[in-house]
Amino acid sequence: MHECPRDARLTEHTPAASRRRSPGIPRAKRCGMASYRKYLRVVGLVVGIVSPAFAPSRLAAQGGRQTRRAVARPSADDAAVARAAALEPARSMLRHLVGRWRVEIRFAGNFDGPPDASGTRVVVALFDDLRLQWTEQLDSARTRSQGLLGFDSRSGRFYSSTVDSTGSGAEFLTGTVSLSEPLVTFVPVAASSGTETAGSFIWTMIDQDHFTWTPLDRGWRALLTREP
Secondary structure (H helix, E strand, O other): OOOOHHHHHHHHHOOHHHHHHOOOOOHHHHHHHHHHHHHHHHHHHHHHHHHHHHHHHHHHHHHHHHHHHHOOOOOHHHHHHHHHHHHHHHHHHHHHHOEEEEEEEEEOOOOOOOOOEEEEEEEEEEOEEEEEEEEEEEOOOOOEEEEEEEEEOOOOEEEEEEEEOOOOOOEEEEEEEOOOOOEEEEEEOOOOOOOOOOOOEEEEEEEOOEEEEEEOOOOEEEEEEEOO
16 A cells, blocks of 8 residues: 555644544545545546547548448449340340431531531441441541441440541440430540540430430530431
């Protein structure tokens, strides 16, 4: 047990008579209470030091759990379900493209005037109903273009390639079909993400006899109408 220095001072400097007449708490009890108060002060000091040290660990642990939830990636089963869900919408859109189409191209600002360019596009099936081949000829120019359009059931994405008589290379696109409407958003294969607008297009099936092909920058729009 620790000694009680306060009582020792009282014993040394207080007259014996005063000590005998002093009512109050016995010396042993006063010593015990002093030790207890000292113990409480030490405990409070330790708790005050240790608690902040543990708080970041708890917050870090909570944040770590939240981070893991935020970066959780879809499982292989989820990806397979998404690919399967896109297959039938893709098949339906491609099936409606087969045929002969009248092409009307209008540049930005031409709302209801005559088309700025027009031509004819012919689309035929290639091997199966998920792969198509098309050719296009403009009326007022010698420009010809052709390409492939299809859906890859392994990746759950569309693909498109185009070459034309005035260009020196080919255009390769990859597309994602919307599950809520007949719409496919295409971006260049070399694009790092789906946020680029340069070289990106939207293909929309309005109905079985009309569809549009429009760049994301809205510089022009092509309306294609089925011919008999």
